[in-house]
Amino acid sequence: MDEQVTNIISREADRQNTTIELIASENHVSPAVTEAVGSCMTNKYAEGYPGKRYYCGCKNYDEMELLAQERAKKLFNCGYANVQPHSGASANIAAFFAFMQPGDKYASLVLSDGGHLSHGLKINISGKYFEPVHYPLVYDENSPDFETIDYDAVRDVCLEHKPKMLLCGYSAYPRTIHFDKMRAVADECGAILMCDIAHIAGLVAGGVHPSPFPHAHVVTTTTHKTLRGPRGGLILTNDEEISTKIDRAVFPGTQGGPLMHVIAGKAVCFGEALDPSFKTYAKNIVENAHALSEALVSRGYRLVSGGTDNHLMLVDLREKIPENTGKEVAIWLENAGMITNHNGIPKDPRPPMQTSGLRLGTPAVTTRGMGPDEMDKIANWMDQVIVSRGDSSVQEKISKEVAIFCSKFPLPH
DSSP states (O other), rough: OOHHHHHHHHHHHHHHHEEEEOTTTOOOOOHHHHHHTTTTGGGOOOOTTTTSSSSSSOOOHHHHHHHHHHHHHHHHTTTTTOOOOOHHHHHHHHHHHHHOOOTTTEEEOOGGGGGOOOGTTTTHHHTSSEEEEOOOOOOOOOOOEEEEEEEEHHHHHHHHHOOOOEEOOSOOOOOOEEEHHHHHHHHHHEEEEEEEEETTHHHHHHSSSOTTTTTTTTTEESSGGGGGOOOOOEEESSHHHHHHHHIIIIIIIIIISSOHHHHHHHHHHHHHHSSTTHHHHHHHHHHHHHHHHHHHHHOOOOEEEGGOOOSSOOOOOOOOTSOOOHHHHHHHHHHEEEEEEEOOTTOOOOOTTOOOOEEOOOOHHHTTTOOOHHHHHHHHHHHHHHHHSSSSHHHHHHHHHHHHHHHHHHOOO
C-alpha cells in the first residue's frame, strides 16, 4: 500500500485504540463489515436495480443487493427496503423528492433544539428547495415535559401550515419519540409521516425503542451509529406505491450507481443485527447511557430534559462553567483522550460553532464491552478535565490513564 496512506491509517487506528469514543453518531464496525466494504465489490457500476441494470456482469451484485434488502426488511419488520442511499442525508433528500415539489412545505423540529441540517437548514437542499415550518420543544421549565417534544405544538403548526410532510426523528434528542402521536397529527392534517431514525435505528432493531412501524409512511436511516454498520443510508416502507416512488427518487432521481461494496457491508451489518446478541447490545447501550447520565448529574451537571431514554445525552455546561463554551470543553476532553462533540442546547445563547453544551453517546463504548462501572469512571475523568478549566497537566495525566484503560477493552477490528 501507499506508504503515506498506510501511515495515516496506522495513526488513526492508534487514535481509535487509545481514546474513548463518546460521539453519539459514531461506532466501531466488525471485521466482517470492514472486509466487505474493502472488497472487490467496489470495482463495478451497477446502475439500476436487481434485474434491471444498465450494465452487464451484475449477477452477483443483484444477489448482494437482494440479500441486503431482505435482511433489512426482516430486521425492521417492513415490506420494502431501498439499500442504495449513500448516506442518511441522501435518504432524506430522496424521500423529500418522492413526495414533494420544490416550494412545498414540511414540518420538522426547530433545528437548534435537536434537528438535523437535512431537516431544513437554509443553506441545505432541504431548506433551499422546500419550505420548512418548525415545531418546538416544551419550553416551560415548570412542566414535567420540559425540553421534550411539544406534541400539542406539532398539531398546531401542522394544522396552520398544512405541510405535505411531517418529519420526526432527530440528531440530538435524548427522549423516546411517540410515533403514534405523530401519525395522528399527520392524518389530521393530511401529511405524509416521515420518520428519520438515523440515531436510534439500532435501538429500534434491538427492541429497546418503539418502532416507527406501523405508524410511519416512510422511514429513513443511516446504517452506522447504533446500527453499527458501514457509513450509508436506508429507506423503508410498508406501502408498495410509496416504495415505487422512493426507488425512482433514489435512482435516477438523486443518485447514479450504488456503492455496491458499501451495500455488501450493509448486508453484513443487517445480518449481525438479526443475531439475538444484538438485542443484548442495544439493551447495554441504553443501560450505559443511563449510568453515564446519572454519574454526570451526581457531579453537578445539568442534562437537557433531565436525562435520557436512549443512547445519547446533552450536557448543559452553563451551570458548571458559565464562562466556557462547549467547543472549548470538547477540545480539552480530546486532549485528555475522550472524544465528544460540542452541541447546541435548546434556546442556546451561543452560536453553533461555540455552543453551551456537549452531546455524548454510548454506542461505541458499549461495542468495546464497557459497562456502568466504566461509565462512572469516564464521568469522573470528564469532571476532572472540566473543573480544571483547560489545565494541560490534568489533560496529559488523564490521557495516559485513558490509554491504559482502553487497552483493557480492545476494539473489534
